[in-house]
Each structure stands twice: as structure tokens, then as C-alpha cells.
Amino acid sequence: MKTSAHRKNTLPSDPKPARLSLTGRQLELFEFLKQHHREDRIPPSTREIQEHFGFASQTAVIHHLRALESKGCIERLPGKARAVRILNIAAGENSDPAARPSPESVPLLGAIPAGLAQLREATVQKDAPCVVVDFDLLGIPRGAHTFALRVSGDSMIGAHILDGDVVIMEFREPVPGDIVAALIDGETTLKRFVTKGGHPYLKAENPAYPDLIPAQELVIQGVMIALLRGRGTPRR
Amino acid sequence: MKTSAHRKNTLPSDPKPARLSLTGRQLELFEFLKQHHREDRIPPSTREIQEHFGFASQTAVIHHLRALESKGCIERLPGKARAVRILNIAAGENSDPAARPSPESVPLLGAIPAGLAQLREATVQKDAPCVVVDFDLLGIPRGAHTFALRVSGDSMIGAHILDGDVVIMEFREPVPGDIVAALIDGETTLKRFVTKGGHPYLKAENPAYPDLIPAQELVIQGVMIALLRGRGTPRR
DNA sequence: TAGAACAGTGACCATATGAACACATAATGC
DNA sequence: GCATTATGTGTTCATATGGTCACTGTTCTA
Incomplete structure (x- = not known):
């Protein structure tokens, strides 16, 4: 069967769709x-x-x-x-679409402690649960490739990011000052991306935690673009 | 079509089966x-x-x-x-809480500075713009009556509530320690609800702002139950 | 012992249903 | 402004699927 250039999204194993979030x-x-x-x-x-x-x-x-x-x-x-x-099952329960300003669904990949837990873009899986986020409200560009992480620990409290918060991350390269999810020693940590003398390192925003100066090249998995805070930390 | 003697149970309205219990x-x-x-x-x-x-x-x-x-x-x-x-289906057979519906739409009533802006429950309108919030993710009870406010100012920065954040409020009476939206002198302010000697007052969480001790009875409009933070403050 | 109920087999058919393909327009982002 | 993505329309086809009908064997009960 001839496959035209228009042939898209026919099977899950096909190349990923242009955007990860739902239209x-x-x-x-x-x-x-x-x-x-x-x-x-x-x-x-x-x-x-x-x-x-x-x-x-x-x-x-x-x-x-x-x-x-x-x-x-x-x-x-x-x-x-x-x-x-x-x-x-997490996403999109409101039965009245007209009442919703442009909500989008982003995959929730599980909670990571600020400083612990495994994360790779490759692990974005078909069965990862999603959360619903109002992109317009939070100023997230429509085409942004995003994922969500739950914060565990208080290493970033100086940046008003608390234990139990959910942070929305975008897959992109950081600029100094961004809060990033970075891969260090096989684990993901949430820290502020700063540079000194042209060399990047990761700054904890809690004096009780050390800054992290990577021995090897820093792998940035995403940049924080939004935060959700509720009460308690229900798990999915 | 000839109906044989063997013909049975073809439609629910047919004569009842010989036995009511299952074989x-x-x-x-x-x-x-x-x-x-x-x-x-x-x-x-x-x-x-x-x-x-x-x-x-x-x-x-x-x-x-x-x-x-x-x-x-x-x-x-x-x-x-x-x-x-x-x-x-026996009650509770589907016991997976994740199967429960989750995000709800709450009316966004505009931004209020911490300390400024008019708000009345009566102004909650059906056509007020809404934001979409994932109730399960944020641990918000399904029946909660909620509204959203955008924070303006930094009077609550000590509680990690920043200028530009959107707070989700629930219409209910506070307990000491809650962050509340209160009506004082005809204006709404976001503060922490505390009591001293049995008398309630509103505490700013920034030393640069005074606590507020109401001359008259305190009117609490809602209690904060969640927070959303994005980048920038797009207006609706 | 005979009849009714139960529990099937086998052949066949109509339609509900998923899907391929070509094409078109609108929206989005660089 | 253009390329890409999104969101369709329309035609067509293969097969998954429910169902009818005739028939058979076993079990149960009066």
C-alpha cells in the first residue's frame, strides 16, 4: 500500500507527533x-x-x-x-468544553525529589498519567514540549518551590537563572542553572544544600515553566 | 420464520426462563x-x-x-x-481512585493585589473566565466551591506566594493558619488568618507589611487551597 | 419413560466497524 | 510568507461481529 507524504500518526511506533500535549x-x-x-x-x-x-x-x-x-x-x-x-484517567474531566480556556494535557512522569529520581526523555511512556494545565493562564506556549514532575524535598525552598509541589518542565536548553531538571550521576535533580566564569553549575536554593558542580558535561532535561501547588501530595 | 419449541431467551421481553438463578x-x-x-x-x-x-x-x-x-x-x-x-456490580468493585474524574473548571475573577481589589461572592458569574485545574492532582475535594484569584504584590512572599501567582480559593470558614481572602474596608486582601487571645486578625507574611486587625467583624471570602504559577501574567 | 430444559454444533448472512487513500482548508510557528 | 501541523471531507473496502436457522446430545423432572 503506497504511503503518501500525508500519512501521519498511524501507529504509536511512528515518529512522535509534532507536539506532545493534546490539542x-x-x-x-x-x-x-x-x-x-x-x-x-x-x-x-x-x-x-x-x-x-x-x-x-x-x-x-x-x-x-x-x-x-x-x-x-x-x-x-x-x-x-x-x-x-x-x-x-487524570486529565480532562470537565464536561463543558466551552467553559474551559485552552487546557492542555501534559504527561506526569512521577515525583522526583529535588536531588533524586531517574528521569530520561526516553522514559516518556505511553501509559504515563497526565495532568491538566491551563496553558494560557500560565503563559505556556502552545507548541511547548512539556512534562510534569513532583518535587520531593526542600532544596529549592529559597525559590519558593516547596516539597510536594508539581513543576511543569519544558524540553529546551536553559539560560542562566532558569530552574532546571538536570541529570547528574544517573539521577535527576531540580536546581537553578547558573554560570560562573563561563562554566555552568547547579545552585540549590537552600543554604542547607550544596551547589553541584558537575565533573562531566551537564545534561539538562528540562526547564521549569510553571508550578502547581495543592494540599497534600496525592499520588497517581 | 418458524419458531421451534427450542427457541428461548431470544429477547428480554420473551417469557421468563425456566429458572431465575444462573446455571x-x-x-x-x-x-x-x-x-x-x-x-x-x-x-x-x-x-x-x-x-x-x-x-x-x-x-x-x-x-x-x-x-x-x-x-x-x-x-x-x-x-x-x-x-x-x-x-x-457490587458497590466498590471498581475501587481504583484514579478512575475518578479529576479536573474541574473554576471561575477566574481577575487579579487582586494582596491588599487591593473588589470581590464578592455575588459577583461569581457563570460567564466569568475560568481556569482548568486538576482537582485530583492538587487534592481538592470534588464538591468544593472554588474561585481563583491572581495575586498582585509581595505581601505573602514569606508563605511562598509570589506576585503573579494564581491562587485557588474555597468558600469556607478558615481555621487558624489558613491563607485567606478577606474583605476589609470594602477591599479584598490575601493574608494568613491567625488568632490571638481568641481574636482573629490577618497576618502579612512579609515584614514590610503590617498585620491587619479589623475594627469590625472580619469577613472571610475564601480559604486558599491551591496555587498555580507560570511565567508572565497573561490577562484574559 | 417422555418431555422440557440445558448446552451445545455448523452453515450462513447482514451490517457494524476500522481503516486506507486522496484531497482540501485553516491554524500555527519560524 | 512559507512550511508544517491540525482538522477535517469523501470514497471505498475488508473484516469483525451479531444473529438466524436447523440440528444434536445430555441432564433433569414429573
Whole structure:
């Protein structure tokens, strides 16, 4: 079967979609699926989803389902009827899309202590749970590639980042002053990225913790762009 | 179409089956269906059920499904794929809290400086712009009545609440230690609620600002339960 | 012992359903 | 302004799937 240049997002193992977070339409579709699940209903077929959203074409649904699958929100069984299974239950519960300013879904990769825990971009997995974040409210650019981390420890309290907070990170290179997730000795740590004499190092924002001057090249996994704080630290 | 004497259980409105309790085979099938449901799997098709039980014929499954339906254990949609829905689910069978819906939309009422800006519960309007917040992630109870405020000023920096942050408030009475939005002299201010000698007052968490001891009864508009921090302060 | 109920088999058919492919327009970001 | 991504439409097709019908064997009960 000839593969045209337009052929995209057909399988999860395909190249990653251009953006990791869900678009508005994808989120609507995902919420529709979750509502079915919540109400213990049979998973909808592609034509039932088409009817719900008023699409003239059933293929639009296939396109969106593939996108959701490639972003790790759902799991599908190819060629099987109604074979959509929700993987991420955390995101997008509000049934009224009109009430929402542009929310986006970002994958939550688990909590990391400021100073501990394994993290690699490669570990962004299909079944990672997501949190919903209002990109417009927090000034996050729509195309940003983001992930979430939960802070453990108080090494960054001087930067008003508390134990239990969730930080939203963007995959990009830092500029001095940024709060970054960095990989040191096989572990991820959250610190402020600073330079001295042209050499970068990681500054704790708590006098009780030492600065980290890497022996090897510093690997920056992401730059903090937002923070969420609630009460308690519910685990997913 | 000739209806044989053997014809039974074809529709729920047919005469009731000879026995109301499930036979052994029916019970096995019902447990199979329930296990799929418990494990959040896609409902099985008649042929998948056939394969599981090793039937040579797919019609055996149809027969059993009709029996289960006539005995009130399941609900089916005629002619639809995988359209089996469990009716008898013991309370709490799906005990995974992650299956609960999570983000809610809360009205954003505009930014208030810590110490300035007008706010009344009566002004909470249906068309007020909203932000989307992941309630589960932030540990916010589902029934909470909430609103959002944007902080302006640094009077609460000692509590790690920064200028430009968005705080999520809940309409309820405070306990000492809570961060509250209070109405003083016709204006709303964000402060910590403390008491001394049984008398409440509002404590700034920045030595540069005075504590506020109300001359009249203190009006508490809400208690802070979460915080969102992004970069910049985009306005809606 | 005979009839009813239960539990299947096998052949066949209609349609629900997922998916490929070509194409078009709008939105986004550099 | 252009390339890329997003979001579709429309046509077509293969197969997954539910269901009918005729039939058979076993078990249970009056």
C-alpha cells in the first residue's frame, strides 16, 4: 500500500507527533471517551464518536484516535470494534468544553525529589498519567514540549518551590537563572542553572544544600515553566 | 420464520426462563464478563468469549448472553459490537481512585493585589473566565466551591506566594493558619488568618507589611487551597 | 419413560466497524 | 510568507461481529 507524504500518526511506533500535549479537539475527544468510561458505558465506535461531534467524515475520528494513542492517552487494538481503552484517567474531566480556556494535557512522569529520581526523555511512556494545565493562564506556549514532575524535598525552598509541589518542565536548553531538571550521576535533580566564569553549575536554593558542580558535561532535561501547588501530595 | 419449541431467551421481553438463578455455565460467563470490566478491558466480542471457553460454535455464546440478559445480569444493545454492559456490580468493585474524574473548571475573577481589589461572592458569574485545574492532582475535594484569584504584590512572599501567582480559593470558614481572602474596608486582601487571645486578625507574611486587625467583624471570602504559577501574567 | 430444559454444533448472512487513500482548508510557528 | 501541523471531507473496502436457522446430545423432572 503506497504511503503518501500525508500519512501521519498511524501507529504509536511512528515518529512522535509534532507536539506532545493534546490539542483542543483531541482533549474534547479524550474527555468524551472518559465520560463513557466513567458512566460504565460501552466504548463508542468511531461512527458514534463521529455522530457526537457532528463530523461529516468518520475518518476524522480515526485521525484523532491515532493522535491520542501516539500521545499515550489511549490504547487501541487495531481492526477491533470499539477497541479504545483509556490509559490516562487524570486529565480532562470537565464536561463543558466551552467553559474551559485552552487546557492542555501534559504527561506526569512521577515525583522526583529535588536531588533524586531517574528521569530520561526516553522514559516518556505511553501509559504515563497526565495532568491538566491551563496553558494560557500560565503563559505556556502552545507548541511547548512539556512534562510534569513532583518535587520531593526542600532544596529549592529559597525559590519558593516547596516539597510536594508539581513543576511543569519544558524540553529546551536553559539560560542562566532558569530552574532546571538536570541529570547528574544517573539521577535527576531540580536546581537553578547558573554560570560562573563561563562554566555552568547547579545552585540549590537552600543554604542547607550544596551547589553541584558537575565533573562531566551537564545534561539538562528540562526547564521549569510553571508550578502547581495543592494540599497534600496525592499520588497517581 | 418458524419458531421451534427450542427457541428461548431470544429477547428480554420473551417469557421468563425456566429458572431465575444462573446455571453453572452462565455463572462462568458472567464472571468472565465482570473480570473484563474490573480490569478496565474492552468488553469481549462473542467470538472472543467463544475462544476463551473453547466453544466450537459462536452461537453458544449468543445463547448464554441472552440467558444472562433475561435474568437481569447484563444489558445488551442488539446488533452492536461488544455491546454487553454489566448490571450487577457490587458497590466498590471498581475501587481504583484514579478512575475518578479529576479536573474541574473554576471561575477566574481577575487579579487582586494582596491588599487591593473588589470581590464578592455575588459577583461569581457563570460567564466569568475560568481556569482548568486538576482537582485530583492538587487534592481538592470534588464538591468544593472554588474561585481563583491572581495575586498582585509581595505581601505573602514569606508563605511562598509570589506576585503573579494564581491562587485557588474555597468558600469556607478558615481555621487558624489558613491563607485567606478577606474583605476589609470594602477591599479584598490575601493574608494568613491567625488568632490571638481568641481574636482573629490577618497576618502579612512579609515584614514590610503590617498585620491587619479589623475594627469590625472580619469577613472571610475564601480559604486558599491551591496555587498555580507560570511565567508572565497573561490577562484574559 | 417422555418431555422440557440445558448446552451445545455448523452453515450462513447482514451490517457494524476500522481503516486506507486522496484531497482540501485553516491554524500555527519560524 | 512559507512550511508544517491540525482538522477535517469523501470514497471505498475488508473484516469483525451479531444473529438466524436447523440440528444434536445430555441432564433433569414429573
